Amino acid sequence: MAIEIKAPTFPESVADGTVATWHKQPGDAVKRDELIVDIETDKVVMEVLAEADGVLGDIVKGEGETVLSGELLGSLNDGASATPKESAKEEPKAASQPADAEKSAAQDAKPSGEEPMLSPAARKIAEENGLAPADIEGTGKGGRVTKEDVMNAVEAKKNAPAKAPAEAAKPAAKAGAVDNAALAEGDRVEKRVPMTRLRARIAERLVDAQSSMAMLTTFNEVNMKPIMDLRSKYKELFEKKHNGVRLGFMSFFVKAATEALKRYPAVNASIDGGDVVYHGYQDIGVAVSSDRGLVVPILRNTEYMSLATIEGTIADFGRKAKDGKLSMEDMTGGTFTISNGGVFGSLLSSPIVNPPQAAILGMHKIQERPMAEKGQVVILPMMYLALSYDHRLIDGKEAVSFLVAIKELLEDPARLLLDI
Template sequence: MATEIKAPTFPESVADGTVATWHKKVGEACSRDELLVDIETDKVVLEVVAPADGVLKEIVAAEGDVVESEAIIGVFEEGAAASAAPTAGTAPAAEAAAPAASQAATGEAILSPAARRIADEHGLDHSVIKGTGKGGRVTKEDALAHAKQAGQSAPTTASQPATAQAPVASGGPREEKRVPMSRLRARVAERLVQAQQTAAMLTTFNEVNMKPVMELRNKYKDVFEKSHNGTRLGFMSFFVKAAVEALKRYPAVNASIDGNDIVYHGYQDVGVAVSSDRGLVVPVLRNAENMGLAEVEAKIREYGLKARDGKLSIDEMTGGTFTISNGGVFGSLISTPILNPPQTAILGMHKIQERPMAVNGKVEILPMMYLALSYDHRLLDGKEAVTFLVAIKEMLEDPARILLEI
């Protein structure tokens, strides 16, 4: 029995998607719930799986094709046996356009989207990478291990990967490669430009002494981990809780502009910016005001693992009333984060660095962190933005304030 394979139902915020990778070739047997194809949207990669045991009969939408919600992308034959070659009824255009089918026919390994990007960036031969995934599929870890074994290093810029060489000049090789921008990267770029063009964005800075939080963490981290089933106590949970308390005091920072209206949110949905192979994503801690430190840490870890594996759902990245971005994990000392529309403000964390500070007339070496708050000046005045950031600073320098809500 032939069954149409359709693209997933996209939410209202997603207009369409792009067929990223076919993981099965025409005529290849599939088990129920086995991955058939990845559909890339401007927010996440959605997986389409086999509806039953059978065979992929036809590929209608080839890799790179743009498809709308519930569009037919292929045909599946339930209960059929695998054939050595595509059937005569297969659409020639679709068969010729499907790279996954040609890969399998030539014996080339089937790569996951993340593995394919890594292989292309490092100029690796797809056919020689050993896959440890299901059915011999090459995973991200396989590609990284192969690159390391081959002595390859990551490219320094996106425009200069080690791939096909252009004509060599006397000064050495001049390599270039042109690749299409992913939908997620394009959408991120569009939103960043939109934020700068539509908001009166301004940034205020402060610095926080991290010694009290570090001492508290070092004192209780072992007990905390044992008491909360292995959840580790990090710094981000302190910042989330401090931000939540500050948002309660300054509701305008938690608001957004909708046309000529100001929307005040009676909840704190805090987005946490996470870097992934596909680009920057911002999963949301919903009702963060009701979460404890352990819940925050566990959820952030869960989001980090999902971002790494490309498993974040659209619902997990939709909404948010305030965002926290931690550039310090990459060594950034100070920066000006860009707003995440339609939010009013974003907090930037940075590297903890020891510096000589004047304390009660004496010089002490303290672990200091610069904080940056970018905000929309259309809604927030400087006084509100500065006092909001000072409130976060005070709570972090005296963590008991977070528990006492003072």
């Protein structure tokens, strides 16, 4: 009985998908719950698993083709066996038996050793030219090496060194100057690959964001020494207490942003048509880089999350992103986003707001700089912070005050505990 293989049911926000990879080909045996095909959408890669044991039948949608929600991809022959395919492979083998028998007979005609038979004249010429009998292909009866075979091998050996200097001369010529003829032969290689749906969607959303909102960016800087000292003092105890979860900087930024969002609700709001939607919760997206592009999984209800829960969840998101296992639910929603370009060495940037959110916080590289402190010049680990925001919803005063609140909370972490 043939079972239809259909595309998964896509969420309302996903119009269609693309067949990324068929992991099985027609005639291949398939086990129940085994991965058959990957469907790439503009957010995640969705896996289609086998509903039963059987053999993959016809493929209706090939790799690279667009599919709609629930559309037919192919068929699975339930309970069928892959033996017909295997027997087809065996037929050419059977047909080749006479040739194998002939080869075996030729080998039987040789002496018991591996070295082929040479006539005295052929052996003398081979020894004079430093050729091993095993390196000479025999064309005589039963694989016997003739005098002509040895002469051909000698000629081949003489010609081989003559080509080597010519080949070696090419790199030498290129070292001094650009060889246009050599470049024309294929050194200027280009590769054209289709853009992934995720990257295409990211590009589309970024262009839309810049053209549809009045986006501004305000900057500030934060002294990271208090956070770094706190982390150094407790990181080993923290990791031991929380089963290997490491204490990083991101959890402090998430908690500081959560507190600041409570104080300035407009930064946590969004525009829906002609309405402003104020969210009574804090769902913070954390930008994560993956091979397919930038993805933003969501930390939900961060107001109730501990530092350990935040760090553990972010680490889990990173592993999922690397393996392509992030689900649609992981990346749906969000009221605010934090992007950390500092992990790649960025000193300063202007992040782009992720619609329909109203703001995004950009973290950057920690850089030691001379700073004035109580009339003295001291070297401190400083980080630039950037807040990009939609000026249609957030006034400059609110944006600057929001960023200052994050700065104050990070420079005095006790405020997070005392809620002041």
